[in-house]
Amino acid sequence: MKIKTRFAPSPTGYLHVGGARTALYSWLFARNHGGEFVLRIEDTDLERSTQQAIDAIMDGMNWLSLDWDEGPYYQTKRFDRYNSVIDGMLEAGTAYKCYCSKERLEQLREEQMAKGEKPRYDGRCRHDCSEHAADEPHVVRFANPQEGAVVFDDQIRGPIEISNLELDDLIIRRTDGSPTYNFCVVVDDWDMEITHVIRGEDHINNTPRQINILKALGAPVPLYAHVSMINGDDGKKLSKRHGAVSVMQYRDDGYLPEALLNYLVRLGWSHGDREIFTREEMIALFTLGAVSKSASAFNTDKLQWLNHHYINTLPPEYVATHLRWHIEHENIDTRHGPQLSELVTLLGERCKTLKEMAANCRYFYEDFASFDADAAKKHLRPVARQPLELVRDKLLAIHEWNAQNIHDAIQETADALGVGMGKVGMPLRVAITGAGQSPALDVTVHAIGKARSIARIEQALAFIAQREQQ
Incomplete structure (x- = not known):
């Protein structure tokens, strides 16, 4: 079996470090097995998705040199395919039209919560919608199995079992005719022959729903691996208040891509007590079995230590290619003075970041x-x-x-x-x-x-x- 993984970000903001780590793990797993890595842009959220965010994702992936073998695919360009599958499901009886109004659904939700029940659709239109005309406004719901359970062997967390009674009939097409995220993901993974889905633990609740849809379509079910979240130094979920969370912000702050990749791979994965890995060593040694189930804590001091190491051990000529961006940002005229590679050697021991190096070198040139x-x-x-x-x-x-x-x-x-x-x-x-x-x-x-x-x-x-x- 050819291994095939994917990284599928939503273009509603920058590429953050959590997403970059997920991309790295997916990329490493594919490269370790001689497989393929797919980039997919999940842009079904038409209101929040932007071209600027797409560009930021591409910039981050390219800066980290996480190259993809297929894509980028865009979900918005595949709506005809999704709707064709939904139409087939309506004919097969694995999906149905739901005419319930927003008011009825809200009232149902309030009644269920008042009783202490988990809010979920009650299946009214699944059983009988004869009072409605076929062309009335409606959504399409997946007819989720009502018995048994979904069991899958998470490649990081082990067996996970969810009762089908916990899952309601998911909307797979909105009133305006647009397919929903959870459905698009399923069709994409099927069409693109994804064998392993490596993603954040916030998707665990989506997995049983997606598995049920795959089974209803007669499609192969990939293996799933859910990576734990990243916390800040204070134990709380990593956010802007902890400093840079955008990948390109780390570039702007003077970090080398090798340092950030090395740091991210160790933020949840280990190989003995080693801290420093080349890209080739990461590929050779990476396994999902060595990924921790526990949340990781982001430590900026450790990232700086790694960055200082790479500034001083990578070829100065290569480091200089990244330093140049910062030199230009400082508006320093380098026509008179040492080569930037020489500057790396001169200031490498004193500077933890390239930004610091650029800020402290002006007297060499001006x-x-x-x-x-x-x-x-x-x-x-x-x-x-x-x-x-x-x-x-x-x-x-x-x-x-x-x-x-x-x-x-x-x-x-x-x-x-x-x-x-x-x-x-x-x-x-x-x-x-x-x-x-x-x-x-x-x-x-x-x-x-x-x-x-x-x-x-x-x-x-x-x-x-x-x-x-x-």
């Missing part, structure tokens, strides 16, 4: 008119004038501009003046970067370049001279 006030007050004092003048002269004398020769020039300056490296290094750092923090001074000065470094030292000396006159 000159500045002023110094950080606190750093200048502390380090650009009259006593720093002599160390800066001497190190300037030694830097000017360097013929082969490299980090080792720059380091030697700074050391020789400290030795000549009989002071510690900090007495030279800190004023030089503020002069070169405009602030009090940077990567190692020799590689920083090297990356900024000889001419610009000398010019910035002169700017710092002018600042000190002005300070001396005050």
